[in-house]
Amino acid sequence: MTKEVRVRFAPSPTGALHIGGLRTALYNYLFARKMGGKFLLRIEDTDQTRFVPGAEEYIQESLDWMGISPDESPWKPGSVGPYRQSERKASYMSYALDLIEKGHAYYAFDTSEELEAMRERLTAARVVQPQYNSITRTQMKNSLTLSATEVKERLASGDPYVIRAKLPLKEEVRFHDLIRGWVLVHSSTLDDKVLMKSDGMPTYHLANIVDDHLMGITHVIRGEEWLPSAPLHVLLYRFFGWEDTMPQFAHLPLLLKPDGNGKLSKRDGDKLGFPVFPLNWTDPFSGEKSSGFRENGYLPDALLNFLAFLGWNPGDEREIFSVEELVEAFSIERIGKSGTKFDIAKAKWFNEHYLRSGAQEDLIAYLQQDAQAAGTTLSQEKAGAIVSLLRDRVTFPGDFWRDSQFISHAPTQFDTEVAAKKWNADAATLLQAYANALESGVAAPFDGTAAKALLESTAEATSIKLGKVMQAVRLAVTGLGAGPDLMEVFAILGPQEVAKRIRFALDTLAIVD
């Protein structure tokens, strides 16, 4: 019996959760479910200057909407809380001190000016990568260079300080990544990262390792942007003596912009013609609004299915997967290595699929909602008819209302191109006769078949070829040149309304020949 799998999604509440983060959360969720383990959410709010009110709630709502709610989180704590790093603040210092005691970390008192001066000096000396590392730390103000007394005095007098990791000068750091295989980095290229900031908060690196350890995390599934700092993290596990329980790493390929230039970022929201956030978001400081997939009409199941396939596939040719099926099929081994461009067309295809295969009453509800919002009421029967009519042509829930405008509203103007081409004497003659027939009373029920039969007999009586004037008929009643089955539209409209619209068209449109 192996240890229970525990994974975490650890976002920073610095704004709206973006779609890449959502995919990371999804993979964590799928893996946890697949392995019968737990999916936790930890809020990494160690940077107090970047905290954005509402961001945490946004993350929660997004995950809930997607149906991938965590098993343990700040709002549903398990036994290893708190689940906000700001609330764990008190514990980090002792771990940092432990590292100092073990000789793997040290106090550094350099001011930002001094750090800046150091970088400038190194740059001037043509050092390619100026950094605070095993070489340069010997020339800086830290507990490695200062006397023990001075360090003690500085600490006692409240001098601002940070605690830095003391990385080995030359050592091969090697670790296994579930997606990339063995990754080898030489410690000389690493720098002495700050572990504790001068405000008493830990940096990501320290907090992350300590919390993952304390929370029993077995697998760290995160974005590839973390790959360069993974060696540091591995070293920290070693420094703490936690190597035995060190989680396995899986660094996910990044989501790229559609043009392939750079990773998809929060700033791309809407500029690319599609949302990059799950839900609408208004920045509380700038007031800047970004739109979300949800408000743009994407169904959570569709977005989930789409996201799952951005960098992963089941190895066979199936593409439509429910969450349950994804859980069943998921494996980290089948996650790809290369960056993935975001293709909104595919997302739309998934959405169409899920929308069109939805339950009739759900689709009716979409239409009813929009109609109501527009101040109109639709009978259940009429709404049902419209849904059936449009079902195979919609992409988003809002399409039912949008694409049935011509049913709710009689045309006041007509597609000029079609009018110019198709509106002729024959059409007018037929329409005139058809309107007469409709008004003189039709047998109930006036369904699509009846509407068609009547139109056909009218055509016969007037000796007009129906095929030649059909588009004009459509134009007269809907104002448009194309659309769903016209006879079904007539049935929904009813004979009186159809006749009325024909009369209006007859009065309005000029005949061309």
Place this chain on the structure above:
RNA sequence: GGUCCGUUCGUCUAGGGGUUAGGACGUAUCCCUUUCACGGAUAAAACACGGGUUCGAUUCCCGUACGGACUACCA
């Protein structure tokens, strides 16, 4: 610049020493259809390049090119 990661149709990808390199989205054409869609069929479309290993490389190795990430007291 440095370190690390990557590279199969336009996009998401399958595959893997010998294949007609498969699927999906998108695109195009045809069929269906009294329009547009749906549905069906078909088509165009890819192994970045150069070496090496090998009887044989898209597949393995090495380079190059290109792309990406990182390079903060941000995560």
